[in-house]
Amino acid sequence: MNIRKIEPVGDCAISVMFENKIDLNVNRKVQRLHRFLKEEKIPGIRESIPSYCSLLVFYDPCQISYKKIGSLIKKVKEVTADVEDQDGRVIEIPVVYGGKYGEDLETVAAYAGMTPEEVIWIHTEPTYYVYQIGFLPGFPYLGGLDPRIHAPRLANPRLEIPMGSVGIGGEQTGIYPLPSPGGWQLIGRTPLKLYQKEQEQPVLLQPGDRVRFVSITEGEFEF
Amino acid sequence: MIEVISPGAMTMIQDLGRSGLQEYGFSACGAADYRSMMWANALVGNKMNEGVLEFTVSGGMLRFHEKCMIAICGADMDSKINQIPCQRNSPILVESGDILQMGFAKDGCRTYLALAGGFAVPEVLGSVSTDRKCGIGGIEGRPLKAGDRLQPGRRQTVRPAKYPTGKKMTKKNPLSIRVVMGPQADYFTSTGIETFLENSYTVSNDSNRMACKLNGGVIETKHGSDMISDGIAPGSIQVAGNGLPMIMMADRQTVGGYAKIATVITPDLPLLAQCRPQDEIRFFKISYRKAVSIYKKEQKQIRHLFQETGGL
Numbered sequence A: 001m002n003i004r005k006i007e008p009v010g011d012c013a014i015s016v017m018f019e020n021k022i023d024l025n026v027n028r029k030v031q032r033l034h035r036f037l038k039e040e041k042i043p044g045i046r047e048s049i050p051s052y053c054s055l056l057v058f059y060d061p062c063q064i065s066y067k068k069i070g071s072l073i074k075k076v077k078e079v080t081a082d083v084e085d086q087d088g089r090v091i092e093i094p095v096v097y098g099g100k101y102g103e104d105l106e107t108v109a110a111y112a113g114m115t116p117e118e119v120i121w122i123h124t125e126p127t128y129y130v131y132q133i134g135f136l137p138g139f140p141y142l143g144g145l146d147p148r149i150h151a152p153r154l155a156n157p158r159l160e161i162p163m164g165s166v167g168i169g170g171e172q173t174g175i176y177p178l179p180s181p182g183g184w185q186l187i188g189r190t191p192l193k194l195y196q197k198e199q200e201q202p203v204l205l206q207p208g209d210r211v212r213f214v215s216i217t218e219g220e221f222e223f
Numbered sequence B: 001m002i003e004v005i006s007p008g009a010m011t012m013i014q015d016l017g018r019s020g021l022q023e024y025g026f027s028a029c030g031a032a033d034y035r036s037m038m039w040a041n042a043l044v045g046n047k048m049n050e051g052v053l054e055f056t057v058s059g060g061m062l063r064f065h066e067k068c069m070i071a072i073c074g075a076d077m078d079s080k081i082n083q084i085p086c087q088r089n090s091p092i093l094v095e096s097g098d099i100l101q102m103g104f105a106k107d108g109c110r111t112y113l114a115l116a117g118g119f120a121v122p123e124v125l126g127s128v129s130t131d132r133k134c135g136i137g138g139i140e141g142r143p144l145k146a147g148d149r150l151q152p153g154r155r156q157t158v159r160p161a162k163y164p165t166g167k168k169m170t171k172k173n174p175l176s177i178r179v180v181m182g183p184q185a186d187y188f189t190s191t192g193i194e195t196f197l198e199n200s201y202t203v204s205n206d207s208n209r210m211a212c213k214l215n216g217g218v219i220e221t222k223h224g225s226d227m228i229s230d231g232i233a234p235g236s237i238q239v240a241g242n243g244l245p246m247i248m249m250a251d252r253q254t255v256g257g258y259a260k261i262a263t264v265i266t267p268d269l270p271l272l273a274q275c276r277p278q279d280e281i282r283f284f285k286i287s288y289r290k291a292v293s294i295y296k297k298e299q300k301q302i303r304h305l306f307q308e309t310g311g312l
Helices: A024-040 A066-079 A105-112 A116-124 B034-044 B190-198 B266-273 B288-309
Strands: A005-009 A013-017 A045-050 A054-059 A090-097 A128-133 A140-143 A158-161 A165-169 A172-175 A180-182 A185-189 A210-215 B002-006 B010-014 B052-056 B061-064 B068-074 B091-094 B099-101 B110-115 B175-181 B200-203 B211-215 B226-231 B236-239 B245-248 B255-258 B260-264 B280-285
Touching: A005 A066, A013 A066, A013 B226, A024 A045, A024 A054, A024 A066, A024 A128, A045 B226, A054 A066, A054 B226, A090 A116, A090 A165, A105 A116, A105 A185, A116 A185, A116 A210, A140 A172, A165 A180, B034 B052, B034 B068, B034 B110, B034 B266, B034 B288, B175 B266, B175 B288, B190 B260, B190 B280, B236 B255, B260 B266, B266 B288
Parallel strands: A090 A210, B175 B280
Antiparallel strands: A005 A013, A013 A054, A045 A054, A090 A185, A128 A140, A128 A210, A158 A180, A165 A172, A165 A185, B002 B061, B010 B052, B052 B110, B061 B099, B068 B091, B068 B110, B175 B260, B200 B211, B200 B280, B211 B245, B226 B255, B236 B245, B236 B260
16 A cells, blocks of 8 residues: 555554655545545544545554554555545535635736636636545645646735635635635635534535536525 | 623633544544543543533633532632632532632633533534534533523533542643654754754743644754645644744644644643643653553543543
8 A cells, every 4th residue: 555654643643654745546545544444443443534645543542552553554455455446526616706706816817827717717627636624624625726827825814714715825726614714815705515513414525525616607606 | 500700711611522523624622631621520420521611811700590519620710609719629519699700820721610410512513512613512612701601411420539639730840741753753853853852942822722832942854844734633743834843732723734743642731731821841752652551541540530430
């Protein structure tokens, strides 16, 4: 599974590090190990956080040892060596671009040297991949943003960004599932709820999902 | 019913936090000082994970409208019932009409009040812990405010524990905090690691439940501390771009992009939760094996305590 390093993190966690890069295949390995540990329900393993190229596994040392987890992980390598990775779901995110919904669309366009319409076209073109969820519940770290519309973060982050805002920060694009401070350029907003606190499954997106943005007009959805 | 006359600086309901949801980006939350929180529960015969009130820096004023049993643990906030000083670390019987008044923390930062039977608040995603960022848990996902009415939980209680006589929270200055190095200690130069281990740091004013931020010697990195973000454990010590350490606490975010030089061992997190701005800290490196054995020892004591009461 090309594990680069396994290291203890304090007394209750283990970091399993894969190749140190942002890469689809590396991330799929992380998620494969994450799913394996989750499905096996190994006594003593509490939960794990998958990220770009590593998995942080929380465990109870009173129930299972660091060494035991290490050997379990090596076993996964054998068990899943031939398993084909399946791509996750494709989720369409409807977005009203520009205007009061995406105040920085013009800025991003000016920075890219193109029209706002071209930015929208480029942003809705790819199928993005959810590498990890973090920062806020349901906040996706998406891969696949076209380098032509990379845009610097704001010098002065906003104190509150409305829920559903779609932004660009450096080489990344993402969606704010709930109101939050933030420094990304806002290009639009989705009426889709990425976080619903009363639901049993409170977040929409999961690592491994794929995402497409679809441009809609203001009247098409109620915010 | 318990009426909140004044809530104090920041008072929230916390239990031991949410589990199993960090992969979706939920902070674990939970009592910052789990040890004091558990003791408060043990003293009134609650289960160890019962929700308690966590007061930060200053306590509030509460009026009890019925007879109940409470216990106050953690920092000394000069608690008085009907103007008469009341004991910490001991069960207290309060009568209907009694007023509990708390002042500023004298010897720590956080105080925990457990109520026999707990508080009647709904569990959200498996916990009653208040998560302010998401607006869930506790009372409407927010700190208490004046006028709130807290209903007792009426959950079955067990035999209350006795607080050992002579057990005292003594605080040394600088406070020695034990760490396991890594998981990204290799991002730092040997000079950087020496700076981290050989100097004392002071707790910064903008520390909170998310992170205990420190001032002191700037830690030298090999090529900066930015990295591809990965998962954060409680006690992870991130070194930000300014070279200063910040220790991730109960409300930490789940992933972060700064290299982590070391991790504070679990049993020392309650000590950090009781630190006040300007307190001095010194890091002391131990092996992960030693850390695990210290952790197991404490867990054994906790299990023993709640086995005796029946609150496990």
